[in-house]
Amino acid sequence: xxxxxxxxxxxxxxxxxxxxxxxxxxxxxxxxxxxxxxxxxxxxxxxxxxxxxxxxxxxxxxxxxxxxxxxxxxxxxxxxxxxxxxxxxxxxxxxxxxxxxxxxxxxxxxxxxxxxxxxxxxxxxxxxxxxxxxxxxxxxxxxxxxxxxxxxxxxxxxxxxxxxxxxxxxxxxxxxxxxxxxxxxxxxxxxxxxxxxxxxxxxxxxxxxxxxxxxxxxxxxxxxxxxxxxxxxxxxxxxxxxxxxxxxxxxxxxxxxxxxxxxxxxxxxxxxxxxxxxxxxxxx
Numbered sequence: 553x554x555x556x557x558x559x560x561x562x563x564x565x566x567x568x569x570x571x572x573x574x575x576x577x578x579x580x581x582x583x584x585x586x587x588x589x590x591x592x593x594x595x596x597x598x599x600x601x602x603x604x605x606x607x608x609x610x611x612x613x614x615x616x617x618x619x620x621x622x623x624x625x626x627x628x629x630x631x632x633x634x635x636x637x638x639x640x641x642x643x644x645x646x647x648x649x650x651x652x653x654x655x656x657x658x659x660x661x662x663x664x665x666x667x668x669x670x671x672x673x674x675x676x677x678x679x680x681x682x683x684x685x686x687x688x689x690x691x692x693x694x695x696x697x698x699x700x701x702x703x704x705x706x707x708x709x710x711x712x713x714x715x716x717x718x719x720x721x722x723x724x725x726x727x728x729x730x731x732x733x734x735x736x737x738x739x740x741x742x743x744x745x746x747x748x749x750x751x752x753x754x755x756x757x758x759x760x761x762x763x764x765x766x767x768x769x770x771x772x773x774x775x776x777x778x779x780x781x782x783x784x785x786x787x788x789x790x791x792x793x794x795x796x797x798x799x800x801x802x803x804x805x806x807x808x809x810x811x812x813x814x815x816x817x818x819x820x821x822x823x824x825x826x827x828x829x830x831x832x833x834x835x836x
Contacts, residue, residue: 557689560585566627567592570617579681580640581671586682587613589623589633590692599694600632601834602686603827604678606702606709609738610657613637616703619816625824629831632693636682638705640671653738654745660733661709662757664746672746675757679713679720699830701725703819704783708733711759711773711793715766723833725774725826727819728781731793732760738787760789763796771833772803776822778812 557573568591577584591600603626605616613635616622626633639659645668648655659674687695700721702710707729714724733739734754743754755761777790784790790806797804812818 555685557586557685565589565623568623568627570623572613572617575685577640577677577681579673579677582640582642584637584640584677585613586637587617587633587635588686588690588693589617589626591627591630591632593692594630599692600630601694601697601699601831602632602634603830603834604682604698604700604710605633605635606661606678606700606706606713607635607638608702608704608706609638610652611638611706612657615816619820620823621820622823622827625827629827631827631831631834634682634686636678639674643671645669645671654742658705658742660705660739660742660746660757661713662743662746665753666746666748669746674709675713678709679717683720697722697834699723699834701727701826701830702729703727704788704814705730705738707731707775708739708757708759712757712762715759715762715769718766718768722836723771723774723830725776725829727776727822727826728778728783728788728814729759729775729790729793730788731775732758732789734758734761735792736787736789760793760796763793763800763802767800767802769802772805773797774826774829775804775806776818776826777806777808778814778818779808779810780812781814781818783814 557575561572563570572587616635661674663675664672700710707726
């Protein structure tokens with residue numbers, strides 16, 4: 553199995569390149585794709601800091617690259633964008649594609665403990681395997697300087713991964729994150745299936761719970777949330793996270809954006825602010 557990434561597409565954009573790669577992931581036990589936006593390089597020896605983007609339910613590595621418009625700001629700021637996929641694919645586990653909010657396209661950035669879903673180890677893939685793969689194969693990336701952000705399920709992933717690895721990431725931000733998954737239907741469905749019925753295990757992947765333990769946050773957390781997002785009242789629960797940050801004395805900028813929904817139109821509108829937020833932290 554070829555663990556070294558092979559390039560499957562390359563498209564020029566804002567003087568840099570969107571490149572897509574495929575490799576075999578030992579962590580997940582299947583072939584995976586990921587996308588990178590490389591800005592144009594000022595010199596052959598130049599290294600770019602990286603920002604990881606974690607996508608939401610039903611997405612692949614391509615949604616962000618195609619729809620967000622993040623490349624313009626990334627090019628201006630001189631940062632590379634890394635977009636992994638959202639789950640293992642092609643394993644043909646029974647029931648993996650039965651619903652849009654669980655299984656394929658819905659890895660929730662955790663390490664499943666239930667035998668049936670043992671390949672669903674997106675936490676280890678994002679935190680361990682992918683950074684190592686990038687470091688070994690792309691000398692133009694400075695993987696020791698990294699930040700992380702995401703949308704919805706990916707916003708949940710970005711927040712939880714950041715809080716548990718404050719030494720690995722300089723900053724975090726999110727669009728409409730599932731901020732308190734132990735208290736919403738999406739999270740409860742995923743956590744029951746992936747992690748079992750012990751709810752204390754669930755808290756290890758809930759940003760609202762984690763902030764009480766991991767709160768030595770040096771850079772303010774940035775969250776944008778559309779006020780017209782249909783998932784806001786029942787699934788996303790940003791106010792719960794805000795309250796937990798307040799109690800833990802963690803700096804949080806939570807912005808409610810009037811009229812915006814849950815879509816990439818919303819993300820594209822505010823993406824430049826997020827890229828700048830991370831570029832500032834990465835340059836410190």
